[in-house]
Amino acid sequence: MRAGFPVDDTNTPIAALKSQILALCRRKGWGDERGVQNPQHVAMAMTVEMSELLEHFQWLNPGDVDRLLAGGDPDRVEMIAEEFADVMMYGLQLADALNIDVTEQILRKIDIVDRRGPRPDEPRR
Ligand SMILES: [Mg+2]
Numbered sequence: 001m002r003a004g005f006p007v008d009d010t011n012t013p014i015a016a017l018k019s020q021i022l023a024l025c026r027r028k029g030w031g032d033e034r035g036v037q038n039p040q041h042v043a044m045a046m047t048v049e050m051s052e053l054l055e056h057f058q059w060l061n062p063g064d065v066d067r068l069l070a071g072g073d074p075d076r077v078e079m080i081a082e083e084f085a086d087v088m089m090y091g092l093q094l095a096d097a098l099n100i101d102v103t104e105q106i107l108r109k110i111d112i113v114d115r116r117g118p119r120p121d122e123p124r125r
Contacts, residue, residue, distance in 0.1 A: 014092070014102050014103060017092055018092050018093075018095070018096050021035075021089050021092055021093055021096070022034060022035035022036070022093075022096065023035065025037060025093070036093070036096060036097045037093055037097065038097075039093075039094050039097040039098055042090050042093045042094045042097065043090075043094055045090050046087055046090035046091060046094065049083060049086035049087045049090060050087050052083045052086065053080060053083035053084060053086075053087055055083075056076055056079050056080045056083065057080075
């Protein structure tokens with residue numbers, strides 16, 4: 001994205017990311033003329049990428065996780081970030097293919113979770 005200023009989560013609409021991903025798919029010749037790929041394939045690819053993400057957490061002990069959270073393992077965070085991006089890119093493609101408004105659905109889900117009671121195994125606060 002070449003906006004002439006730094007772009008990050010604070011100033012980038014989700015629609016802009018969706019459009020960048022579609023443009024990438026068109027450049028690569030993936031999907032239809034808009035760059036929209038088969039949502040079934042996208043959902044499957046998303047789980048593969050989720051596994052790649054999980055691989056970076058496999059066999060970590062609690063001390064490793066503490067170090068990760070404290071910023072003491074930037075190389076691992078970089079690898080996690082890359083797989084996170086893969087997962088999110090497929091998620092946004094899925095949303096695009098099925099006309100899912102990400103913001104509307106996340107806010108709707110937050111409302112559903114807020115209104116539902118605690119799970120039986122959830123600790124009381
Ligand atoms: Mg990957």
